[in-house]
Amino acid sequence: MLERPLRYLAIVLSLIIATGFVLFAFDDFSRASKEEQGKIAGYESADPTPAGEREREKRHSKAREYIDDANDILLKPFAGIVSDTNRSRWAERGIPALLGLLVYGFGIGYLARFARGHG
Numbered sequence: 102m103l104e105r106p107l108r109y110l111a112i113v114l115s116l117i118i119a120t121g122f123v124l125f126a127f128d129d130f131s132r133a134s135k136e137e138q139g140k141i142a143g144y145e146s147a148d149p150t151p152a153g154e155r156e157r158e159k160r161h162s163k164a165r166e167y168i169d170d171a172n173d174i175l176l177k178p179f180a181g182i183v184s185d186t187n188r189s190r191w192a193e194r195g196i197p198a199l200l201g202l203l204v205y206g207f208g209i210g211y212l213a214r215f216a217r218g219h220g
Contacts, residue, residue: 107213114175115206121172122198124165129190176201
């Protein structure tokens with residue numbers, strides 16, 4: 102009874118995280134030649150600063166901003182792991198995304214299986 106909603110939740114959250122990371126990757130590839138212009142405080146991180154959030158809202162469409170906002174909420178618990186370091190943008194986005202996929206995708210998927218009685 103609880104298995105199906107949990108499984109769907111795991112899939113939807115994983116798709117949001119994966120889509121957000123893929124869109125980040127496309128942005129990063131497209132701005133590779135304009136790297137200096139893209140360096141706005143907190144713009145690229147999984148937990149952007151208020152100034153970074155406003156800049157991102159200007160640059161992205163409404164649909165893209167919904168995905169980014171959902172990603173920010175889902176990855177906020179993991180963003181502190183790589184913040185305040187001299188890591189690359191890829192590490193700042195990739196590590197929280199990977200942890201989010203593990204927790205939300207695998208973890209909730211396991212809960213769904215456990216709820217069914219096949220733990």
